[in-house]
Amino acid sequence: xxxxxxxxxxxxxxxxxxxxxxxxxxxxxxxxxxxxxxxxxxxxxxxxxxxxxxxxxxxxxxxxxxxxxxxxxxxxxxxxxxxxxxxxxxxxxxxxxxxxxxxxxxxxxxxxxxxxxxxxxxxxxxxxxxxxxxxxxxxxxxxxxxxxxxxxxxxxxxxxxxxxxxxxxxxxxxxxxxxxxxxxxxxxxxxxxxxxxxxxxxxxxxxxxxxxxxxxxxxxxxxxxxxx
Amino acid sequence: xxxxxxxxxxxxxxxxxxxxxxxxxxxxxxxxxxxxxxxxxxxxxxxxxxxxxxxxxxxxxxxxxxxxxxxxxxxxxxxxxxxxxxxxxxxxxxxxxxxxxxxxxxxxxxxxxxxxxxxxxxxxxxxxxxxxxxxxxxxxxxxxxxxxxxxxxxxxxxxxxxxxxxxxxxxxxxxxxxxxxxxxxxxxxxxxxxxxxxxxxxxxxxxxxxxxxxxxxxxxxxxxxxxxxxxxxxxxxxxxxxxxxxxxxxxxx
Ligand code: HEM
Ligand code: FES
Numbered sequence: 001x002x003x004x005x006x007x008x009x010x011x012x013x014x015x016x017x018x019x020x021x022x023x024x025x026x027x028x029x030x031x032x033x034x035x036x037x038x039x040x041x042x043x044x045x046x047x048x049x050x051x052x053x054x055x056x057x058x059x060x061x062x063x064x065x066x067x068x069x070x071x072x073x074x075x076x077x078x079x080x081x082x083x084x085x086x087x088x089x090x091x092x093x094x095x096x097x098x099x100x101x102x103x104x105x106x107x108x109x110x111x112x113x114x115x116x117x118x119x120x121x122x123x124x125x126x127x128x129x130x131x132x133x134x135x136x137x138x139x140x141x142x143x144x145x146x147x148x149x150x151x152x153x154x155x156x157x158x159x160x161x162x163x164x165x166x167x168x169x170x171x172x173x174x175x176x177x178x179x180x181x182x183x184x185x186x187x188x189x190x191x192x193x194x195x196x197x198x199x200x201x202x203x204x205x206x207x208x209x210x211x212x213x214x215x216x217x218x219x220x221x222x223x224x225x226x227x228x
Numbered sequence: 229x230x231x232x233x234x235x236x237x238x239x240x241x242x243x244x245x246x247x248x249x250x251x252x253x254x255x256x257x258x259x260x261x262x263x264x265x266x267x268x269x270x271x272x273x274x275x276x277x278x279x280x281x282x283x284x285x286x287x288x289x290x291x292x293x294x295x296x297x298x299x300x301x302x303x304x305x306x307x308x309x310x311x312x313x314x315x316x317x318x319x320x321x322x323x324x325x326x327x328x329x330x331x332x333x334x335x336x337x338x339x340x341x342x343x344x345x346x347x348x349x350x351x352x353x354x355x356x357x358x359x360x361x362x363x364x365x366x367x368x369x370x371x372x373x374x375x376x377x378x379x380x381x382x383x384x385x386x387x388x389x390x391x392x393x394x395x396x397x398x399x400x401x402x403x404x405x406x407x408x409x410x411x412x413x414x415x416x417x418x419x420x421x422x423x424x425x426x427x428x429x430x431x432x433x434x435x436x437x438x439x440x441x442x443x444x445x446x447x448x449x450x451x452x453x454x455x456x457x458x459x460x461x462x463x464x465x466x467x468x469x470x471x472x473x474x475x476x477x478x479x480x481x
Contacts (some may be wrong), residue, residue, distance in 0.1 A: 009447075
């Protein structure tokens with residue numbers, strides 16, 4: 001097994017599995033977050049957030065998700081370093097077959113920027129909800145039972161009063177979309193689930209999935225920016 | 229119609245005396261080149277000029293000059309085998325260039341392909357990968373007639389497409405990771421699709437990938453640059469097959 005972990009294809013195998021897992025997570029996350037835009041009173045989102053915070057399955061999945069991120073990020077650094085070492089001297093004329101901005105060529109940079117966004121994002125909400133608390137979380141709201149956080153107030157306050165964060169979150173959505181526009185089909189290619197017929201279909205699906213996730217996440221801050 | 233003549237071009241080429249030399253670019257002027265001549269003929273004319281001037285001619289690999297041996301290997305203006313598609317350097321013509329242009333010529337760049345001299349790189353790493361498993365073992369006894377083994381036409385075609393690989397190394401030269409995955413995928417694929425190759429499929433995939441990793445090629449990040457550079461148009465769908473073959477072999481261990 002250790003030879004598999006070190007082999008080039010073995011390493012990529014872990015990247016693809018964790019990457020696909022993260023995409024599934026993003027779909028769940030996006031679905032819940034869209035409740036923010038369905039009900040301006042916040043009742044719907046607060047119920048959803050409460051369900052997520054108390055549901056045992058979600059509780060189990062939280063450390064699994066963290067592990068998925070950690071493996072994906074550590075492996076990405078390891079793979080990228082090894083790949084850079086394979087070409088000690090580059091070309092003077094550059095390499096011109098793919099455009100410099102092609103997501104496929106920039107997975108580490110895109111991933112790195114997603115990571116920076118992720119850290120900001122965790123500090124904005126997760127840290128406050130789980131650890132430090134925030135006065136906004138205790139703000140009374142419609143339909144809130146005792147002891148249930150007003151998560152809606154925390155999110156809405158950020159998006160309504162700090163347009164910089166709206167911009168940051170919109171960029172975050174676009175970055176993760178670009179990462180997935182290559183990552184989705186690449187992951188299937190890595191686990192060997194591709195052939196010349198499926199190549200076109202998977203690439204199409206990758207763009208569709210990337211668009212849904214990218215545009216979906218960007219839509220939420222945009223909604224608050226425009227409406228309030 | 230006579231071919232146009234390029235009155236003057238500038239050839240900026242990598243010169244390196246030996247593997248340990250640091251190397252440098254030199255720019256040479258070449259005059260009156262017919263656009264009908266091939267790129268290698270232009271280099272021949274330049275070398276003739278260098279020899280007359282008492283200088284060391286540019287060392288470069290070539291053999292068949294008809295696109296089948298895979299020896300020629302030049303990275304021209306940022307493209308393996310130059311700015312044309314589905315051809316090798318020896319099939320590149322000067323009509324792809326303009327009068328007065330500076331053409332940059334570099335050797336394949338990869339840790340696993342060290343420069344021997346000027347534009348010649350050592351591609352023995354490919355032979356080593358082949359020797360690790362890119363064959364069908366033949367035991368003693370009579371050779372059965374090939375036609376007694378039925379093979380579906382689509383499989384024969386797919387295997388043939390993979391077998392078109394001439395091992396030039398343009399995939400490695402082009403890949404940002406200097407990965408040899410397209411080469412190894414082609415060599416594994418050409419057997420994986422055929423009954424004769426299936427017998428040793430597991431050992432082959434594992435041994436060839438292990439050798440590729442050991443020799444310092446990078447990993448595949450599925451950028452697809454290799455298939456664009458490949459003079460034989462070998463598809464990265466073969467890489468998916470290699471991944472499949474390798475994972476199947478590893479998981480059945
Ligand atoms: C929610 C966030 C993320 C998702 C959904 C995601 C998804 C994916 C997927 C599906 C792949 C394709 C795997 C393959 O080619 O087999 C991938 C590749 C990659 N990811 Fe991520 N990723 C995320 C975050 C990150 C982060 C934070 C980083 C790094 C700091 C990162 C770095 C990379 C790199 C470098 C690759 C390319 C690896 C290679 O091709 O060898 N990703 N990602
Ligand atoms: S010299 Fe044989 S392929 Fe170019």
